[in-house]
Amino acid sequence: MPDATQSIEIDGIEMVRLLGPQDRLLTRLEHEHPDVQVAVRGNQVTLTGPEEDVEVARRLVQELVDLVRQGTQLTGTEVGEGSRILRQDSSRSLSDAIGEVILTSKGKSIRAKTEGQRAYVEAIEASTIVFGIGPAGTGKTYLAMAKAVQALHRKEVNRIILTRPAVEAGERLGFLPGTLTDKIDPYLRPLYDALNEMMDPELLPKLLATGVVEVAPLAYMRGRTLNDSFIVLDEAQNTSPEQMKMFLTRLGFGSKMVVTGDATQVDLPAGTSGLQVAKSVLGRIDDIHFAELTSADVVRHTLVGAIVDAYTEHDQRQMARQARKGQQNHRAQEHHRGRRG
Numbered sequence: 550m551p552d553a554t555q556s557i558e559i560d561g562i563e564m565v566r567l568l569g570p571q572d573r574l575l576t577r578l579e580h581e582h583p584d585v586q587v588a589v590r591g592n593q594v595t596l597t598g599p600e601e602d603v604e605v606a607r608r609l610v611q612e613l614v615d616l617v618r619q620g621t622q623l624t625g626t627e628v629g630e631g632s633r634i635l636r637q638d639s640s641r642s643l644s645d646a647i648g649e650v651i652l653t654s655k656g657k658s659i660r661a662k663t664e665g666q667r668a669y670v671e672a673i674e675a676s677t678i679v680f681g682i683g684p685a686g687t688g689k690t691y692l693a694m695a696k697a698v699q700a701l702h703r704k705e706v707n708r709i710i711l712t713r714p715a716v717e718a719g720e721r722l723g724f725l726p727g728t729l730t731d732k733i734d735p736y737l738r739p740l741y742d743a744l745n746e747m748m749d750p751e752l753l754p755k756l757l758a759t760g761v762v763e764v765a766p767l768a769y770m771r772g773r774t775l776n777d778s779f780i781v782l783d784e785a786q787n788t789s790p791e792q793m794k795m796f797l798t799r800l801g802f803g804s805k806m807v808v809t810g811d812a813t814q815v816d817l818p819a820g821t822s823g824l825q826v827a828k829s830v831l832g833r834i835d836d837i838h839f840a841e842l843t844s845a846d847v848v849r850h851t852l853v854g855a856i857v858d859a860y861t862e863h864d865q866r867q868m869a870r871q872a873r874k875g876q877q878n879h880r881a882q883e884h885h886r887g888r889r890g
Contacts, residue, residue, distance in 0.1 A: 553600035555607045559592050559614055566617045567610070569624075574613075577625040581632040582606045605635050612643035619650060620658035626848045630663050651695045652702075654747050659695045665846040666692060673807055676838040678797065680785075680827065681809040683842025684861075689809035690783045691743055696807070697779040698747045701761070706803070707777040708760065711740045712796075714767045714787045737764050740783065767792060776801030785810035785824045793823030797831075813864065 559567060568575050568589070579587050585598035585606045594610055596603045609631045613623060621627070631643045648667035652659040661667040666688050672679045673696045681689040697709045715736045741764060744753060748762075756762040767788065782788075782796055785808045793808075800806055810824045831837050844858050 552597055553603045554595060554597045555603055556593055556595045557607065557610055557614075559594060559610075561592050563614055563617050564589075564592055564594075566623065567613055574623055574625065574628055577628040578606070578609070581609075581628060605632070608635050609643075615644060619644070620653055620656060621650075621660060622657050624662070624848060626662045634664070651692070651699050652747055659691075659747065661692065662688070662848045663846045665840075665842050666848075669840040669842060670696065672838040672840050673805070676836050677804075678800070678806045678808070678837045680824070680837070680839045681807060681842065682812060682824070682828070682839065683846060684811055684813065684844060686847040687842035688846065688848050689811075689842060690739075690781065693781045693807040693809055694740070694743050695747060697781055698744075700779045700805070706779045706805070708779075709762045710770075710775060710778050710780045711737075711744075711762075711764045711783070712767050712770060712781070713737060713740065713783045714785075714792065736766065740764050767796060770796055770799050773799055774801045775799045775804055777803040778805075780804060780806045782806070782808045783810075785827075786812055786815045786822050787817055788823035789817070789820060790823045790826040793827050797827070813860070 575587060575589065579585070582598070582602055582605070584602045585596050587606070588595040588597070596606050596610070598606075609628070612631055612635070613627060616627060617623060627643070627647075630647065634641055634643060634646045646664055646667065648661040648670055650658045650660045651670065661670050669679070669681055669689070670692055673693065679693075681693060683689055694709075694711065697706075697711075700706045701709055713736055744762065744764070748756070753762065757764070767782065778801070780799070785793065787810075788796065796808075797806070808824070808827070810822075812822065812825055815822050828839060832839060844861070
């Protein structure tokens with residue numbers, strides 16, 4: 550079958566955003582479609598290769614341009630996810646597959662970037678309590694906070710409450726300089742950073758001062774009933790079962806909770822993670838949803854997904870090795886008892 554050629558005209562600014570820094574997105578496009586030659590001249594992209602592959606690549610480029618026009622800041626994730634979606638069904642729209650824009654802030658659209666993230670966002674919309682469980686970089690906390698800000702803008706809630714357990718991961722709080730607030734602040738800083746990306750920097754201090762937005766350690770939730778609030782608990786793998794129960798029972802009328810965590814990154818010095826217990830205890834309760842995100846939903850550097858997979862395989866090998874060792878010890882003990890008998 551002879552090669553097919555298709556050309557797409559793209560506005561200059563949109564072309565710059567489509568190609569990305571150092572043409573990284575173009576490189577990712579060529580990686581996803583190795584049988585298609587991609588040439589860029591001026592404001593024209595030309596695709597040459599097998600007819601079916603060229604058509605999928607053309608649809609992908611057109612879908613990516615549509616996302617750029619909507620204000621989406623493209624990463625390699627959209628290129629990879631778009632290729633996967635269009636190979637499965639070339640009639641699908643990438644915008645529909647990954648969902649609607651949640652927020653637009655500072656000229657940038659915040660939205661799900663993968664189908665797994667879209668399912669997570671839809672669960673937050675539909676359920677009162679949602680657990681977002683997955684590895685680093687899957688957007689668990691970022692998307693939950695975007696939904697919280699959206700709910701505040703829509704007047705669906707009166708306040709946003711963001712909290713994290715202040716677990717000592719390698720550093721002792723008592724040895725850190727400053728007041729208790731100064732010592733706790735590093736644990737909460739990622740939440741402040743995300744808020745600054747999503748909200749007017751002049752408005753945010755006022756919302757924090759009036760309590761419309763609250764960022765506090767998990768211990769500050771004890772004894773409270775949180776009505777008409779959107780509450781996000783981050784790093785939930787570092788809660789004890791007692792802390793998790795305490796947090797979940799703060800739920801008041803008109804409120805929504807999102808609990809995020811990575812079960813593979815527990816920093817607790819000892820004991821069981823409250824996140825793991827919650828999954829086994831609450832899994833069958835209506836209006837509580839557990840959303841599982843995977844390395845396929847990682848939206849950081851493409852290496853992050855590979856790193857997550859490598860560590861997962863390593864952990865599985867370690868567990869298998871320990872299981873075999875346990876079986877060998879058991880057989881040895883049985884053999885020893887048999888000889889004594």
